[in-house]
Each structure stands twice: as structure tokens, then as C-alpha cells.
Amino acid sequence: MKGARRIIKKELARVFKDKKLIFTMFIMPAILMFAIYGLIGKLIASANNDIIEHKSAVTIVNAPEDFKQVIEATGYRLMSDVSYSDEAGYESRKTDIENEVINGQTDLLVCFDKNFEADYKAYEKRGDKIPGINIFYNSTENYSQQAYNVFNRSVITPYRETLQQARLGDLEKLEVFGINEQLLEKESKKDTQFLSMMLPYLLVIMLFSSAMGITVDAIAGEKERGTLSSMLLAPISRSEIVVGKLVSLSISSTLSAFVYCVSMIFAMPMMMQGMGGEVNFSFISVSSALMLLAIILLMNLLFVSLISLLSIVAKDSKTASTLVSPVYIVVVMAGVMTMFSSGAEVATWKYAIPVYGNALVIQQICSGEVVMSGFLASVAGLVVMIAVIIGLTTKAFNSEKIMFNA
Amino acid sequence: MIEIRDLTKIYKLSNKKKAELKTKDSEKVAVSGVSLEAHPGEIYGLLGPNGAGKTTTLRCVATLLKPTKGEISVCGFDTVKEGKQVRDKICFLTNEIKLDPHFSASYMFDFFGGLHNIDEETLAKRKDFFFERFGITDFKDKKIEDLSTGMKQKAAIAVSLVHDPEVIIFDEPTNGLDIITARVVTDFLKELRDSGKTIIVSTHIMSEAQKLCDRIGMIIDGKKVAEGTLSSLLAQENAEDLEDAFFKVYKRVKGEDKIG
Structure with a gap:
């Protein structure tokens, strides 16, 4: 796997030595998050103030x-x-x-x-x-x-x-009787409704769009430019190239998604203040953070490998983008489906459905009520799906028809 | 040393391809029963019109395509069973295979050197030598996308030679190059030949084949129809030059009325 390591190094250099890419992948997301959430917060606050002061x-x-x-x-x-x-x-x-x-x-x-x-x-x-x-x-x-x-x-x-x-x-x-209302709620669940509703959806979108941005170019773009073929001539196996590409793309897109997440975590309170609410991040314990990280990393690898597969099958970047778009919509829909769940118990097998099950787990992590069997099913579902897609991608790399239109 | 024995390559045609080629056949025979040998210290030229099967033959030698029938051995390694070893012995150059434009020639040289497990000292020496030889030392740290077409091609040649390959496969070596760069390339191929490398090139340019190749194999419709040194081919066909010889062979194979 020495070859894979060298490819990872080169692919990371491609991203981290390019000022434009650094800006678009790691700086712009942060600026955007703060600008968008800050602006929304300000607009809502000023609209509310205007109504009150009217x-x-x-x-x-x-x-x-x-x-x-x-x-x-x-x-x-x-x-x-x-x-x-x-x-x-x-x-x-x-x-x-x-x-x-x-x-x-x-x-x-x-x-x-x-x-x-x-x-x-x-x-x-x-x-x-x-x-x-x-x-x-x-x-x-x-x-x-x-x-x-x-x-x-x-x-x-x-x-x-x-x-x-x-x-x-x-x-x-x-006044025949008095009513004495007392709110009994878990501190960890307080003010989490908004986050547990929005985070799975936002995370899915951010992870997919970060992966899409670089993967299509790194696979379909390279195939189109003829630079992928030069790697196929190196004395390494095709699976090493696939591993090298997927790992490096996952690292870059996870980092980009991480920037999105951190910016969102810091920027979201700006919006909530405007709405007169609060965001509770107290769910972030070591174990929940690790679970969230595991799901994010695996989901990212799933997206990168899925987009890679579509990109390698496509003859150029344009076709690849066309193929990826419907998948993006399906993925976003799976994220949206969890937004309006009632909180009723979910069958364990449903957690194993990629994206949908993962979004459910993220939702539960946010509200501090994660079901261990659900988390494990989710991880297992992701691992199986990733393995299948990587297998198919390697097969595609070995296909003369796909690689050389032969 | 390259040994091709009875190479046949058949492509399966998709419906789209069938429409493109205006055929109802579900298969296309690109190369049929080609056998040839290219030896160390010689430049072997595959001469033929476009679509004759030259590129397919070279891609099979370079392990990019698998023969449908027949065998190819490069320096004693089988291209199907020992692809990795074969790739370590060859360099394959074509206009379609390019270097990543986002990196410098120097970075790409080091990268491919690494993939070939070349130690750093040797790598540095070779880089100095090849970059100097091709006049790219001053541009070695510039991104490849910022280089001129000729410079890009020279950088690609330099990088492909990073592992000092025994066999050089060159598909249309001067295609798309200006006359000066083309001369640099052909001169360098001769140098490599003189240093004992096995070189196989494909071309449809008669004058290039005439000047460059020690032996020539003519390919028409996927079949090898003639082979020999320039003088033997000229004598065989009673021709004045290679172009004349080629057309005589072509007429014989395709029939008089097929030309023009």
C-alpha cells in the first residue's frame, strides 16, 4: 500500500497547496455560515423589533x-x-x-x-x-x-x-382551583428540538456537497484530462489507486465539512438569538462526540466513494455532475425525512439504511438519547454499503470499457 | 524485448458505438493475429492508417488493455499475469495521457519516481539529467498548466523515463508537436535506442518512420501485412520510398479501387 500512501500525499498536496481551493473549501464555508446565520438572525430580530416598536x-x-x-x-x-x-x-x-x-x-x-x-x-x-x-x-x-x-x-x-x-x-x-405548572425536563434535552431537527439535514447536505465539489474533478476531471491514465501505468495495483484516491478525498472533504460544522455551531446561536431562542450543545459529551465523528467519517467515505463510482463511470466531469445530481436529491430527501419524525421508536433495521438511518442517529445524538443498537446498525449499514461501492469502483477502474472506452 | 504472439483484440460494441460506426455487428476486431518482436537497441515502427489497430496493440503491450487472444511478453513478463512487473519495465507515451496540470514537472517527477520506488539520490540525479537534456530546468517548478504545449510534452517524456525503463512505447511520438520539439523527441529516441533500450512507436507519418525506425511493421485493418527493415521493405515492394512501398502493400490488401 506504499503506492496508495504516495497517492494520498499527492492528492492532499493538490488541495492544500492550492490557495484557491483552500479558500473555497475551508475559508469560504466559515465566512458563509457566519454571514448567513448572522444575517438571518439580524433580519428576524429587526423584523420582530419593528413589529414590537410599531x-x-x-x-x-x-x-x-x-x-x-x-x-x-x-x-x-x-x-x-x-x-x-x-x-x-x-x-x-x-x-x-x-x-x-x-x-x-x-x-x-x-x-x-x-x-x-x-x-x-x-x-x-x-x-x-x-x-x-x-x-x-x-x-x-x-x-x-x-x-x-x-x-x-x-x-x-x-x-x-x-x-x-x-x-x-x-x-x-x-377561581375554583389553582394550577401550578412545573416543567420537568432533562437539561440535555432542553432547547435541542431545533438542533436535532436541523443538524442531520444540514450535516447530510454539507457532507455531500463538500464531497461532490472535489470528487467529481479528482476522478472524472482527471479521466477527462488524461492524467488518471498516467497513474494506471505506474507499477501499482488499481485497488491502490482507488484506496489512495478515496482516502485523500475523504480527508479533504471531511475537513471541509468539519469547517462547515464548527462554523455552524458557532454561527447558529447568532440566528437563534435573533429568533429569541437558544441552542443547547450540552449533548456534546465525549461518547456522543465520538459517535457523531464515526457516523460523519463513514458517511463522508460513503459519499466520496459513491460520487467516485459515478465519476469513473462518466466519460467527463459534465456527465458526472449530471449523474451525481439525482443522487444528491435522494440523499437530501433522506435527510429531510428525519426532520419531522415524531420520536416514536424506530425498528433497528431502519438504522442500517444508509443516510436515512444515519440521520436518525445524528438526531438522537443531538437530543442525548442515542440507542446503541441503532448506532451499531447504522455503522454496519454504512460499512457494508461502502465496501460494496469500493468493490464496484475498483471493478470500474479495471474495466477497459470504462477507462479507455474500449 | 517485446514479444507479441498472435495478438487479437476484439471490442464489444455498445448500441451507441454501433450507431457511431454505422454497423450492425456487435463486435469489432481491432487487432487480428498480430505477432512481432522488438529487440533491445532497435526502434520498431508500427505503420498504418488511422484505425488500423496501432494504438490498441501498443495499449495491450502497456497492460492498459487485455488481449482477447494471444500473449504479450515484455522483458520476459506476461502483460496479463505480471502487469505490475511489466509496468515497471516500460514507459508509455501518448498524447492522450498527460501529467496533472496542477503540479510542477519537478513534483510529478518525484511522485512517479516514488511510485517506482526509486531512491532519492538516483531520483535527483535523473531529474537533473533529463530536465537539462530537455531544456526544462528553468521551468521545472512552474505548474504544468502554465507550460507551452512543447514544454508539456517534453516534461511528460522526462517524467515517463523516471524509472529508466528498458522498453519505451510511444504512440504517435511527434503528433501535435512543433518541428523543433518533434526533432528533440526523435533525436532522443535514437539516443535511447543507442543506449540499448527497446523502442516501439506507432505512426502514420511515412517520413518519420523512414528516418526513425530500424524495422517497420505495416498494419492494415488490424492485421500485420508486411514487416522488415526499410531497405528490405523497399526491395520487397520494388519501391522508391516507404510511402510508395506502403501504398503498394495497401493496394494489394485492400484492392486497387479502394484508394482515393
């Missing part, structure tokens, strides 16, 4: 005097532009005001029943008329939705309590 335009029709007092007392006027209107004024402009809500010029329209106050006071027994408040808002407009939420919380709730207090005296009578 002064809602609220029109209140037939507002009773005591309601107006609540508005003043709660300080609601400071956050909203409140305009009052009487029934007559409202009736004449009803359609206009409703259209204004639909078109987003008015955020909230609140209409008290004509005899709201009188009906409230006249209530004596069950069956008597209960006065109503009609609230019009537009859930497709962020400002309107926010205006509705804030109005409900800041004005309606205190107003209801004021009237209830006035009618019943002691409000505690209504």
Missing part, C-alpha cells in the same frame, strides 16, 4: 367611559394611536374602516355593542342579554396580529376583571 392604529367605536379610563390607566395610549368613534360616525364609514383593516392602514377595529354599558348593568340572571365587543383584525398583517395580541392582554383582560370585580365583588370566588 405604534398600532386602533379605532374604538362606542367605547364606554369606564373603558376609556382603563385605556388611560393601563398606559395603552402610549403604545398605540387610539381614535374613538361613535356609532353614527362608524355606521357611515363602516366599509371604509373594515377595508382599512384588510389593507393594513388600521391595525385594529374594536366595536362595542350600542348599549354595552346599559346591557352590562341590566344583567341580573342567566339568559339576560350579555353585551359584546366585536374585534376586527387581520392575521395576515404582522402589525395587526400584534395589535390584537397586545390589546387583548393589556386592555381587554384588565377591563373584564374590572367589570367582574364590580359585579361580583370578590374575584377569587371565580
